[in-house]
Amino acid sequence: MTDHGTIRVDVDGEIGVVTLTNPARRNALSRAMMLAITEAFRSFAERRTRVIVLRAEPDVSVWSAGHDITELPVPGRDPLGYGDPLEETLRAIRRYPGPVVAMVHGSVWGGAFDLVLSCDLVVADETATFAITPVNLGLPYNMTGLLHFIGRLRVNVVKELFFTAAPANAATALEWGIINHLTTSAELEAHTMALARRMASKAPLAMAAIKEQLHVLSDYQPVAAEVFERVQELRRSAFESADYREGVAAFLEKRPPAFRGE
Amino acid sequence: MTDHGTIRVDVDGEIGVVTLTNPARRNALSRAMMLAITEAFRSFAERRTRVIVLRAEPDVSVWSAGHDITELPVPGRDPLGYGDPLEETLRAIRRYPGPVVAMVHGSVWGGAFDLVLSCDLVVADETATFAITPVNLGLPYNMTGLLHFIGRLRVNVVKELFFTAAPANAATALEWGIINHLTTSAELEAHTMALARRMASKAPLAMAAIKEQLHVLSDYQPVAAEVFERVQELRRSAFESADYREGVAAFLEKRPPAFRGE
Amino acid sequence: MTDHGTIRVDVDGEIGVVTLTNPARRNALSRAMMLAITEAFRSFAERRTRVIVLRAEPDVSVWSAGHDITELPVPGRDPLGYGDPLEETLRAIRRYPGPVVAMVHGSVWGGAFDLVLSCDLVVADETATFAITPVNLGLPYNMTGLLHFIGRLRVNVVKELFFTAAPANAATALEWGIINHLTTSAELEAHTMALARRMASKAPLAMAAIKEQLHVLSDYQPVAAEVFERVQELRRSAFESADYREGVAAFLEKRPPAFRGE
Amino acid sequence: MTDHGTIRVDVDGEIGVVTLTNPARRNALSRAMMLAITEAFRSFAERRTRVIVLRAEPDVSVWSAGHDITELPVPGRDPLGYGDPLEETLRAIRRYPGPVVAMVHGSVWGGAFDLVLSCDLVVADETATFAITPVNLGLPYNMTGLLHFIGRLRVNVVKELFFTAAPANAATALEWGIINHLTTSAELEAHTMALARRMASKAPLAMAAIKEQLHVLSDYQPVAAEVFERVQELRRSAFESADYREGVAAFLEKRPPAFRGE
Amino acid sequence: MTDHGTIRVDVDGEIGVVTLTNPARRNALSRAMMLAITEAFRSFAERRTRVIVLRAEPDVSVWSAGHDITELPVPGRDPLGYGDPLEETLRAIRRYPGPVVAMVHGSVWGGAFDLVLSCDLVVADETATFAITPVNLGLPYNMTGLLHFIGRLRVNVVKELFFTAAPANAATALEWGIINHLTTSAELEAHTMALARRMASKAPLAMAAIKEQLHVLSDYQPVAAEVFERVQELRRSAFESADYREGVAAFLEKRPPAFRGE
Amino acid sequence: MTDHGTIRVDVDGEIGVVTLTNPARRNALSRAMMLAITEAFRSFAERRTRVIVLRAEPDVSVWSAGHDITELPVPGRDPLGYGDPLEETLRAIRRYPGPVVAMVHGSVWGGAFDLVLSCDLVVADETATFAITPVNLGLPYNMTGLLHFIGRLRVNVVKELFFTAAPANAATALEWGIINHLTTSAELEAHTMALARRMASKAPLAMAAIKEQLHVLSDYQPVAAEVFERVQELRRSAFESADYREGVAAFLEKRPPAFRGE
Numbered sequence A, B, C, D, E, F: 001m002t003d004h005g006t007i008r009v010d011v012d013g014e015i016g017v018v019t020l021t022n023p024a025r026r027n028a029l030s031r032a033m034m035l036a037i038t039e040a041f042r043s044f045a046e047r048r049t050r051v052i053v054l055r056a057e058p059d060v061s062v063w064s065a066g067h068d069i070t071e072l073p074v075p076g077r078d079p080l081g082y083g084d085p086l087e088e089t090l091r092a093i094r095r096y097p098g099p100v101v102a103m104v105h106g107s108v109w110g111g112a113f114d115l116v117l118s119c120d121l122v123v124a125d126e127t128a129t130f131a132i133t134p135v136n137l138g139l140p141y142n143m144t145g146l147l148h149f150i151g152r153l154r155v156n157v158v159k160e161l162f163f164t165a166a167p168a169n170a171a172t173a174l175e176w177g178i179i180n181h182l183t184t185s186a187e188l189e190a191h192t193m194a195l196a197r198r199m200a201s202k203a204p205l206a207m208a209a210i211k212e213q214l215h216v217l218s219d220y221q222p223v224a225a226e227v228f229e230r231v232q233e234l235r236r237s238a239f240e241s242a243d244y245r246e247g248v249a250a251f252l253e254k255r256p257p258a259f260r261g262e
């Protein structure tokens, strides 16, 4: 067991466990936490740990509150660049050569929802809720992030989640396919670890080849370069806008934002 | 409020409403109606209307009967060309820089199903039914139209809908993901407008960037040019066939068609 | 009716029926059986049979046990090459110019699951179960095979099926979308044949054009050549591994395998 | 040696030779001639003939005049569909599992230029000229045809050829890369046959794998379905236009066309 | 004839001529000039002008000096966004439904080289030189811009041009395929206008369909979304760098830059 | 300066030089040499060396003889897998974040030709010749390797080179675009180093972004998964063939091979 400030890393036989341990900040996805998770996955890969579980501590009400808003870049700079620490963590999970299971108790907000969907399987209990909130801030989500959602959920569900920013509760999440298994809070850990152990007994090289192929087929969707640049301009017009400034300010001042489309 | 013959256009604050108003023709998707809808969306875009609702009048039994069969081109000409008015309407909805909600009471047939699926979200009541019927006519559906279906529904569901031409009722439509919310007839309008108002309060530039990215990721699937031409030949053999003539004739004569595969 | 050793072929009006008839080998997908099915489809296509049903005999407990393990190539050779007979059968079904319906009673294992998903629609009764088991053998599934799964099922369901190799029962299969209709055993055949007859009455040229377009949109996903070669190397490292040898040996010796990731 | 009316087929050891033998019609690419060539390639493939030479008879002034204008379909029908006999011949050459060499003496017009570029190598003498003339007729060339040109020539050269319809002489053709080798008329046949013999001595399976990979990399460029349908509409507006009628009429009446862009 | 400050627009029958008329600023591609050119193309399209010639005034030594460096955005903002006026002009030319011919006398620098390559054909005289200079400034060129170069020139030539920033003279430009025709200064205008007139007599709808298809096949190359975002990050690290600041400063101070890779 | 057995590595200011130093084996691309080159590039990248020159020692008659035939895998195993050391070296060069210049004196055979084309620019003297020889061995070249050729050379030239296995001399190589500059032997080194120094003075971050974008646009061409597997089967039929065995045997026995297409 190793404590890394914002996360704790345990290894239980073939299974690695990453626990988010920053409840004071509601497990916000700070740069520090993201670098620690990415490093944990690098280290698991070296030790050839077969299955990884990503979880929060028991009994928290918030699994993770998502982006650390205080760390968002100044308006005018793309807040979701490829090199940003959260993006690196998402890729570390998606490219990990073995299954990664998210174990969810409590609410999952914003970028943390992307983090959960980037895991291969999701086990959750009845306290779990999921919301994706960039339209509350005026933050234009990015192409790969949206691909993570439409690779996992029906597109009309994705649109409802993104356009309303409303949370889905555990039952809805099961129905929509956000989660694989819904358990009671009491059974959550046991159920998750049993699933992990079952997968850890299977042929790891075949598993790695299958996961990587699914990753390629889901995440590498080609888009014409011109289309991409057009969309990036739309995104730029949003992250350079007064609305984005207003959205972040309103969030920090805990008041509703007033957007004007400018 | 403006009456355009086949449709009525209202604006309620940030929300635009397009109502199909041609029950005498069972709201068939005539060229006139399609041009009017496309124009309405152009005008909403200019006024930066944030959310659009597309609906029929209350208490109709048919939301829309789909293509106006009397306007289908003569056999030998592609009945689903890019420039045809319905195709332009579908693109106007898909490219609109804000959410479009279909509000459905009654039955939805043929091209009207494509119209509904082209909306971002669908709210329907228990009278709603959905059928896609080109195999009753011998009409070879087109690539982008099929992409609209497989971008929204599981492919085995799409095949069942297309190959049987059987209607799905409201409960099945919910289960299959055709609709986001199923309400009672009494609550349909209030539910839909509440959803629209919620979305209208969110950051519009971020919304537009997200919608356009989802559009690109769903609708721009690349296909090799040679494959496309091969498929277009298959489609041509259908729209030049005796069966297509028979299908249209049988429909207009209200008798079952006798297809011979020629 | 024609008996081909491992299968029987019947034609009932516009409907062709292929029945797996090798219960002694639990309908394993041997080269002989695959060549016979591919030939049956070629012959149906010549006769322009409109709809095909693929089924096992009534009352078997195993619909098909999947690959015939005794026919897998020696380690070092790709066990899932494009030219292998099962792959040819899958393509014969996917390219057939009319609907193919799988009618499932009993359990479906490994490659037989791919066979069922390659049919356009699936009707099953309450005895049906579905498992995909390459991680029990250490066999690295291939790109098109995985595409067959993610074209039909949510990717987190695909991952659960592949990474656990656990069977899904009929109710779960319905919920996950593996099957279109769940019936009682008593009604299975009648329900399936009624569905087939309905489809056989529709316009066949339009049907063929629609099916081929759906095939292209589902199965021809482009991948960068370099990415493909990278993934093929991952697959090679698995099919050249000691684990693959161990997986096959353990299966034949009916003992659990001990994988070491080498 | 076999005479097929419009062509003659010879086999010289490992080398097959197809000779265009319809000088009375200036070797126009009639349906009859195209079907004969396609059949010749099918037959060579069965006999595993290693290298094919495509040529006209010695001393003709026109190698081929291109499309047989009298066989073009009525306006309103796509004149360059996937199933048209010339298109099938082009694919038979491009997919032939061994090198195909065009041996050119005299002028090459319209579709015959596409035929020559579809050969793997081109040997020509100083009488050779090459012109691509659809803008003289108002005929909208198709996607795969244009791909054949831009896969072989610089795009500004392709545009000059298509937009001016001017012939390139042999020296220019060499400089632009239309031809691999420029010889004297006296040496043309000896040079071509020596090249063919050299290639016939190489490993045929490796050759076939290399040619097919080059074919895939050159000819299967993916285009978004929506873009393809948009372009097909542009093409339709041309082949349904008065200009196309005018272009064909003017050609047959041997007068300059008067195009009005309608 | 209309004078728009930085450009002059003439129409000569079916041929439109845009002349760059800002020699005092060496025809730098200022926002004002770009908006004027884009507007000119919009207006030509309305009048259905068949062929456009883009030229500078006779006897200038600099055809265009490229980007107006004083208008480059502050470091940190992408200097080559989709919505920037030069990018819009490039697209206006590439999408124009008729041939556009660049007529070049004098030197062509930086973005003006992209402008010339975006024309369909290039006629130049012996004073013409071409250089592409972003590595002198530290400016990371964008994907579509690079696509314009590799769609027209061999990639090792593109690399030599970009990595050395050295000018190619007229003879080299001809050899490399930058230009279609090299004439004397005396004949430049007559040669260009004769070429334009020839193209103006051809069928315009067929021409438009051919040009648009070539545009799609050249410019819409698909790239995986994740790869695009990775590359955009590389570009961001350059346009946020001290080197970019240094490059621009050195240019304005007319001294050699000292780059440190930071 | 460091001597690594088969190569020598020098650093001259901003310029790194890799010299092949195994003339006894005619600089065959052995695993040892490839690992050393890959390692050299890794080390250059760490030191941020701006430009790399890849060369042989002066006055050798063979720059490199290509694959070390004695190290080719046994028949049945893909001889050109993604993980093979030569493939890794090719990628190390293509992904290096600065220009790589091949400096060529003497003949370049087989895989060494791919190595030279993988460099960004090529400077050669009049002794240089280039041949690509897999059809002499029966070795089926791979997709990315062919992409390296068609990304650099006209496809009819690529076919002539591959199908004849004949060497191109220096003048032809210049004309075909294999090389950027042709110099005398006396000036080769000075000319190359001057070119390298010029590029080393330019902005390195912009250079890296430009090179990587060109790499992506050239090398990541998407191919449908099914097409890739089909082509891989064609390649397998070649590397499992008797002809491949014969080709390798004949090479080692220095006699002409007798291929039978089996």
Ligand code: NI
Binding pocket: B181, B182, B191
């Ligand atoms: Ni609701």
Ligand code: NI
Binding pocket: C181, C182, C191
């Ligand atoms: Ni049923």
Ligand code: NI
Binding pocket: F181, F182, F191
């Ligand atoms: Ni030089």
